[in-house]
Amino acid sequence: MNHPGGEPGMVVAGLLDFVRKAIEPRDEALSEVVEDPRRRYQRDGAEAPELTAARRAARIESAAAGYYQMFCPVELGGGGLGHQLSFLSWEALHHRYGPGELLAYNTISHWANGPSVIWSKASPQLFESVFPRVITGEASGCFGMSEPGAGSDALAMTTRATRDGDTWSITGSKQWTSFSPTADYILLFAVTDAELSKARKGGISCFYVPMGAPGARVESIIRMFGEAGGREAILSFEDVRVPDENRIGELNRGFDLAMLGASQGRLYNSARSVGLGRWALERSAAYAQSRWASGKPIAEYQSIQNMLADMAVEVYAARTMGLDCGARADTGADVRRELAMTKLFATNAAVRAFDNAMQIHGALGLTNELRLHDGWKTVRAIRIADGTDEILRRTIAREVLRGRMDF
Template sequence: MSTIHRLPHWLGEEHAMIREAVRRFADKEIAPHSEELWEQETFPYDIWRQAGELGFTGLPYAEQWGGGGGDWLSFVIVLEELARVDCAVANALMANSTVASLLSNYGTSTQKDLYLRPILEGRQIGSIGLSEPDAGSDAANIATRARFDGERWVIDGAKTFISNSGTELGGPVVIAAVTGTRADGKKEISNFIVPSDTTGYQTGRKLRKIGWRASITHELFFENCAIPAENLLGERGAGLRQTLAQISTGRILIGALALGILQGSLERSVEYMKTRRAFGRAIAEFQGLQFKVADMATHAHAARLMLYDAATLKDSGVPFDMQASQAKLFASEQAMQAAHQALQIHGGYGVMAEYPVARAFGDAKVLEIVEGTSEIQRMIIARAALA
């Protein structure tokens, strides 16, 4: 193993084997198509199916429902290695996992068999509909409503920035909607499972992004969208609590994507510096560029330790909210910095879209926004530190 990608000494043999398997898959099956996926902004269906067959899509979930029965540390490693090559592909698995967590933790046996199993096995793709035009970080401000007519739930509203939506593989969207008013005057919010072929559910325009271009993102619209009463997920009024309970896990997974970009930026920079010559010698001999690589390597190692620690805490069943926010904050900001420096090292080639460093630059910026901006993470960390 290269010294620029050294594993923590305490990592088990099983985790090391998973890393090598995913790295081979990413290099062989994803890397050759990454530029095309970026240019055409198309979802990699063949890659998704292969990932499902290899067990990557359902790795940390129960085998009873089509999962792999693995741990969250293993899934972090999977996302890290995929994002090292193409963050959009890794994000598809990450977003699918958020839906899977909601269904796994709060769904009935029937709901799990109908909706969880297909997305864990890679036959369908799940999405989560929380964000709205006026409800991003302020999730409690959602306006989409659901009313019960005695037999069915009827949903009206709109969602935006929804990853994995509108794909040809279908799959459910789990959405949050206002179902009434609580005793304290605040909105009562519940979660619902909406199958992709439901009448009144429509995919809006495809949203174009500076990064994650192969990760399909749409607006969603619901107009008199009627679903069976049994498509309520968990208890009525528990929707916001259910969703917020998954956020810390999501922050670990976003951090894993950031670590992948950080590691990829480091590896590409080292390779380029060893082969590119200027002023009669390899640019790897220039101290100014050496310092950039030194910082990348140090930050990648630190981010990996933070993320693996947070994932291990989750696997152990102990609180990990603060560690998740710290890991997400550090990894995402250092990924942005590494992508910037990698582009600088590549010079004119770095701004050309056919070079992975250019594509990683846009991907990295997205990671400072999703699952809570850097500012939100600092608020959470400060609140915990001052408690």
């Protein structure tokens, strides 16, 4: 399999070039479906089958070109490229393509849905039987941690896995699981030792479960922000049986695995925020120079300039934090504190950037056509997903109170 190598700038340029040639035409062909809420979603809220099929095709094409798996470890067959480059790649895609449901965003594997370091913890049997379809983009997954009664406090989960010889029986429910309605499998977290879990000393394990397994059901799709459908869902598992070889990572240490993934998710979400913030800033600066009010371009009013300046300062600061955080992660350092600071700052900066962008565009800024509301919704949701602002602040404060104030 071919992997993009070379300088970071060349990798990003290669990715953008690949997306422009191979994926942009597919996005254009699909735009009528994506932009029409009556066609984008089915009655139950699930996305249109042609959108799911197009995502899969985009993943497969990107994997064949070596981009989809470029951040997956070399020993698993991936490109082994680093965290800083991952930040730059996600940022570049979002900067170029802006808000919305675009196939372009399926060209790099997200840690929870595709080939990632998590798979280095799979048993040889599971790896051999499943991973070949994961790394080629044919199969994709979702990540089941949150439950109706366990969000920020994920350790309060009640989904149980009980051992019966070489088989596990899993019963419980999950909520907010992104991409679950269209996923082929779920990385499902369940309590395997109630005492350890109650004492908050582990007791949670991770299982690979096919979404079509008997007893696994998508109960309902969650509609958010006024949408007619969505990608998050409530799932139920009733005596779902999986062999022990489907357990990923050490027994009772599943939470560590989840945190490993969440760290990658925080860098990804920071990069998305920076890319989208840059997109919003550039559009706002261009509009401010072309829109006239009371005899001159609104860009000449200081209140408009102040908004543009604030957006620029925050995009620059968030980008610098993301690049530094990625570089530190590439040395193998523990960057939990830096990741929490970066995600907290970058997502909030992006929310402010979209709010300012709407203000600068006046009523036009509120139209669907400009997609600013879409960008706002994306970054607003990330202030909750993958560690809320409050949980990130808790992580940062804990580190500070431990004396870690060296920056």
